[in-house]
Amino acid sequence: MGVQITPSILNADFAALGAEVARIPGADWVHVDVMDNHFVPNLTFGATMVEALARSTDLPLDVHLMIEDVDRHAAGFVEAGAGSVTFHVEAARAPVRLAREIRSAGARASMALRPATPVEPYEDLLGELDMLLLMTVEPGFGGQGFLELVLPKLRRARAMVERHGLQTWLQVDGGVSLDTIAQCAEAGADVFVAGSAVYSADDPDRMVADLRAAAEA
């Protein structure tokens, strides 16, 4: 699998989400940020909205859960139609059980780490995951500055994936733009979330193509 671009709709027009998603036909996934006002200080939408979005597009949904008590809620997002479900390890009680539950419910299982959460304790868990998300901002809001301090962790995560011969995708999320995507690709990321970069562009689909070209360069 090569470079994948997954625009976040967090900075899209929430009153017209179906139309906003239709503006990015060249994307690989649609990144859906679910926030509960507890794990992060912001509130977005839940499984009902995910279900409506799934009906509105042929693109697969990459659902990023920034919620407490995620062990109880993750499977509901698979039922709602998510193709990939990401939980935060900081919020999960039993990450191995949860990853297995997401997979057996029929979605790709993914685990996220906040910028200050180390990757080393989870090396043996990588085989349970279809994707590892390394946050490159503190989760909660779009439009924040990219945290370069995450790049060494990304390199170490890429080395772990290679060492174990795994296919686990490595995703970055936060501050990804034409200015920062090449460094992420160079450090080993292969799945790139971009929110404000895509939805503040005059032509979001063109930005998706430009980001892809910059990551492949």
Ligand code: DX5
């Ligand atoms: C932040 C979200 C991101 C956000 C990224 O907590 O997880 O997906 O939408 O937005 P940008 O690309 O603007 O940093």
Ligand code: ZN
């Ligand atoms: Zn996200």
